Amino acid sequence: MSRRTVSANGSQGIPEATIARLPVYLRVLYAFAEQDVATVSSDELAAAAGVNSAKLRKDLSHLGSYGTRGVGYDVDYLVYQVSRELGLTQDWPVLIVGAGNLGRALANYGGFASRGFRVAALLDSDPDVVGTEIAGHAVGSADQIESVVARQGVSIGVIATPAGSAQDVCDRLVAAGVTSILNFAPMVLNVPSGVDVRKVDLSIELQILAFHAQRRSVVRVDTGDRGWPDDPATLHATSDVAGRGVPA
Amino acid sequence: MSRRTVSANGSQGIPEATIARLPVYLRVLYAFAEQDVATVSSDELAAAAGVNSAKLRKDLSHLGSYGTRGVGYDVDYLVYQVSRELGLTQDWPVLIVGAGNLGRALANYGGFASRGFRVAALLDSDPDVVGTEIAGHAVGSADQIESVVARQGVSIGVIATPAGSAQDVCDRLVAAGVTSILNFAPMVLNVPSGVDVRKVDLSIELQILAFHAQRRSVVRVDTGDRGWPDDPATLHATSDVAGRGVPA
DNA sequence: CCGACTTTGTGCAAACGTTCACAAGGGCGT
DNA sequence: ACGCCCTTGTGAACGTTTGCACAAAGTCGG
Numbered sequence: 001m002s003r004r005t006v007s008a009n010g011s012q013g014i015p016e017a018t019i020a021r022l023p024v025y026l027r028v029l030y031a032f033a034e035q036d037v038a039t040v041s042s043d044e045l046a047a048a049a050g051v052n053s054a055k056l057r058k059d060l061s062h063l064g065s066y067g068t069r070g071v072g073y074d075v076d077y078l079v080y081q082v083s084r085e086l087g088l089t090q091d092w093p094v095l096i097v098g099a100g101n102l103g104r105a106l107a108n109y110g111g112f113a114s115r116g117f118r119v120a121a122l123l124d125s126d127p128d129v130v131g132t133e134i135a136g137h138a139v140g141s142a143d144q145i146e147s148v149v150a151r152q153g154v155s156i157g158v159i160a161t162p163a164g165s166a167q168d169v170c171d172r173l174v175a176a177g178v179t180s181i182l183n184f185a186p187m188v189l190n191v192p193s194g195v196d197v198r199k200v201d202l203s204i205e206l207q208i209l210a211f212h213a214q215r216r217s218v219v220r221v222d223t224g225d226r227g228w229p230d231d232p233a234t235l236h237a238t239s240d241v242a243g244r245g246v247p248a
Numbered sequence: 249m250s251r252r253t254v255s256a257n258g259s260q261g262i263p264e265a266t267i268a269r270l271p272v273y274l275r276v277l278y279a280f281a282e283q284d285v286a287t288v289s290s291d292e293l294a295a296a297a298g299v300n301s302a303k304l305r306k307d308l309s310h311l312g313s314y315g316t317r318g319v320g321y322d323v324d325y326l327v328y329q330v331s332r333e334l335g336l337t338q339d340w341p342v343l344i345v346g347a348g349n350l351g352r353a354l355a356n357y358g359g360f361a362s363r364g365f366r367v368a369a370l371l372d373s374d375p376d377v378v379g380t381e382i383a384g385h386a387v388g389s390a391d392q393i394e395s396v397v398a399r400q401g402v403s404i405g406v407i408a409t410p411a412g413s414a415q416d417v418c419d420r421l422v423a424a425g426v427t428s429i430l431n432f433a434p435m436v437l438n439v440p441s442g443v444d445v446r447k448v449d450l451s452i453e454l455q456i457l458a459f460h461a462q463r464r465s466v467v468r469v470d471t472g473d474r475g476w477p478d479d480p481a482t483l484h485a486t487s488d489v490a491g492r493g494v495p496a
Numbered sequence: 497c498c499g500a501c502t503t504t505g506t507g508c509a510a511a512c513g514t515t516c517a518c519a520a521g522g523g524c525g526t
Numbered sequence: 527a528c529g530c531c532c533t534t535g536t537g538a539a540c541g542t543t544t545g546c547a548c549a550a551a552g553t554c555g556g
Contacts, residue, residue, distance in 0.1 A: 017543060023455040027434065041503065050436045054506095054545055061505055069504045070552040086455050087462030094454070101353030108349055111434050111451040116458070155461050156454065179464065180457040182450075186275065186359050188298045196460045198453050202430075203359040205446050206342070206404065207271040207334050209428040210364070212444045213403050214335030216427065265513060289533065302515055302536095309535055317521045317534045 014085070018059040022082050024049050025056070026115075029079045041072035083115075093120035093152045095178070097169050098160035099129050099139045102184055106160060107135040120152040125165065145169070149176035156180045163187040262333070266307040270330050272297050273304070274363075277327045289320035331363075341368035341400045343426070345417045346408035347377050347387045350432055354408060355383040368400045373413065393417070397424035404428045411435040 028048040032040055042060075046053035060066065060073070063085050067073045083089055094117050096103050106112065107122050124130055125142040132139050140148070148154060157173040159166050159181060166185035173181060174195055183189050183199045191197055276296040280288055290308075294301035308314065308321070311333050315321045331337055342365050344351050354360065355370050372378055373390040380387050388396070396402060405421040407414050407429060414433035421429060422443055431437050431447045439445055 015542070019456055019459055020452070022459075023449075023452040024436065026455070027451075028436065042505095043503085048436065052545065054547090055543090057503090057505060058544085065505070067504050068552065069550075070502045070554090072503070085459070087458045088455065090462070092454075092458055092461070101349055101356055105349035105353050106450060109450055112454070115451065115455070117451075117454055155465075156457055180461045182453050182457060188272065188276065188296065196457060198457055200448055200450065200453055201271075202354060202357055202448065203275075203363065203365075204268070204271040205430055205448055206340075206360070206365055207274070207336065207363070208267055209404055209430060209444060209446055210335045210340050211267055211270075211333070213340070213428045214338070217403075263513075290535095291533085300515065302517090303513090305533090305535060306514085313535075315534050316523085318523050318532045320533070 014062045018062055019086075021049070021051065021055075021059055022086055024051075025059070026079065026082045026086070026088075029075055029082065033075050033079060037075055039068075039072045039074055042067070045073070088116040090116065092117050092156055093154045094118065094156045094158060095120045095145070095148055095152075095154045095173070096122045096158045096160060097124075097142065097145065097173070098162075098184075099124035099126075099132075099134060100160065100162075103158075103160040104134050106158060107137060117156075120154050121148045123148070125161075142169070145172050146176045149173070149178055154178060156182070158182045158184070159189075160184045262310045266310055267334075269297070269299065269303075269307055270334055272299075273307070274327065274330045274334070274336075277323055277330065281323050281327060285323055287316075287320045287322055290315070293321070336364040338364065340365050340404055341402045342366065342404045342406060343368045343393070343396055343400075343402045343421070344370045344406045344408060345372075345390065345393065345421070346410075346432075347372035347374075347380075347382060348408065348410075351406075351408040352382050354406060355385060365404075368402050369396045371396070373409075390417070393420050394424045397421070397426055402426060404430070406430045406432070407437075408432045 025045065028045060029040075031048070032045075042053045042057045046056040049056065057067075060078070063081055066078055066081050080089075094112075096106055096119060099107075099122050103122060103124070107119055113119065119135070119137055121140050121144065122134055122137045123140045123142050123144055130139050130141045149157075154176075155178060157170075157178040157180070159169050159173075161169055163185045166183065166187055167189060170181060170183070170189045170191060174191055179195050181189065181191070181195065181197045183197055184201075186201055186203055189197050189199075273293065276293060277288075279296070280293075290301045290305045294304040297304065305315075308326070311329055314326055314329050328337075342360075344354055344367060347355075347370050351370060351372070355367055361367065367383070367385055369388050369392065370382055370385045371388045371390050371392055378387050378389045397405075403426060405418075405426040405428070407417050407421075409417055411433045414431065414435055415437060418429060418431070418437045418439065422439055427443050429437065429439070429443065429445045431445055432449075434449055434451055437445050437447075
């Protein structure tokens with residue numbers, strides 16, 4: 001299974017790892033542009049983006065030869081090329097489902113609207129929230145998922161609901177025609193192939209941090225693997241062993 | 249540079265990619281436990297976690313041999329082992345800086361407090377917000393960063409401020425002794441070595457989705473690489489070419 | 497016009513991650 | 527006690543990602 005994608009401009013294909021870094025480069029490039037910097041070297045860009053400069057050059061080389069040897073990269077030109085590669089030169093209506101704190105944070109997020117993304121609608125299932133205004137959008141009812149997707153040609157959906165309703169919302173988004181989903185609910189979504197799901201999970205990131213933090217603090221503990229109270233097999237041998245599939 | 253870490257229980261080392269998946273397994277395991285499932289096979293676990301079962305087995309094998317051939321894994325036992333490996337058997341006080349929508353969402357996030365993480369304090373620099381109560385916490389002033397870190401032994405900090413103040417907050421957290429940072433601000437943080445930073449970036453995830461969505465829609469466009477208005481070199485040849493470093 | 501200097505773009509090798517396929521090992525029925 | 531069946535744990539092959547090191551290619555001063 002090759003992870004490479006075929007570029008629209010006829011070039012070979014761009015590694016997934018590179019794609020994940022392009023948005024970072026883009027942000028840094030915008031920062032340079034705002035300071036009226038006309039050209040940057042790969043070293044400067046890499047330092048600002050927090051990556052190795054060889055990696056950055058290889059990443060950019062996948063888009064084409066847009067640098068000038070001995071000089072560097074033209075900031076505006078590179079902004080354009082990266083944006084184009086990422087598909088940000090077109091307008092992406094985004095449907096946000098769930099208007100809790102997280103949905104509100106998303107709707108208010110500045111970097112959201114600024115780079116080609118537009119909040120198509122903000123929906124919630126709580127009648128008390130429906131009708132209120134958030135970030136200039138009147139919150140709609142969750143019933144409108146299908147109509148909003150159809151009417152506005154939404155292809156990207158954001159799930160900011162509690163875990164309990166996430167799969168439901170996901171199913172409805174997919175049925176309505178959404179093919180890209182950004183999931184903030186702390187659960188694994190089940191989608192048919194052809195639908196692209198990315199997840200953002202606050203809890204997972206914290207746990208990864210905790211692991212490394214623990215690694216730093218317990219320089220040497222060596223408990224001899226003690227700590228589990230009893231023989232695992234006999235611990236709770238009762239309870240139905242029913243071979244259920246995925247727990248809800 | 250090896251990406252492997254040395255485990256506390258004396259085992260060899262766990263790949264970073266595995267660490268990133270352990271929290272997912274843990275969540276799925278909790279779901280099984282709540283359904284009173286006593287044992288699961290690697291196939292069931294893998295399906296629920298959305299990964300290949302061989303990968304799951306290899307991941308778990310890094311923690312030790314906690315499965316039983318012919319049977320599977322004891323759910324509770326595995327929950328314990330994974331939790332221990334991740335360092336979740338201890339209490340982690342977490343300091344959240346920034347009480348906007350995102351900070352509020354974090355403070356209210358259930359999965360936050362449930363697995364060993366505890367909100368040590370929620371701070372903000374806006375005088376109008378300081379003193380209000382959010383999720384049972386009185387919002388404190390950003391001045392208290394140092395005292396909260398010191399008094400509560402905080403080692404994990406969460407930055408949920410606007411990009412403009414993120415580096416400032418980060419510097420103060422680090423100076424106060426925080427060694428793990430979860431950054432929600434859309435910018436690259438600069439930290440001394442020894443400090444672990446993870447970022448969660450809404451905009452980046454959306455851009456990655458947009459790339460793949462674009463790939464699906466433009467099956468064949470082939471614009472012949474036109475689209476840039478003019479010769480890049482002459483486009484905005486004015487503006488100071490001063491070799492500034494990283495733009496603020 | 498030329499030579500020195502700078503920076504890009506890339507071949508290559510090593511590190512890392514994923515997947516297959518199967519031997520090793522344990523439970524369970526008889 | 528024994529053999530069948532199931533599932534784990536892992537060796538080996540393969541694909542992906544990283545980073546070094548350097549040739550290619552451009553600028554700039556004289």
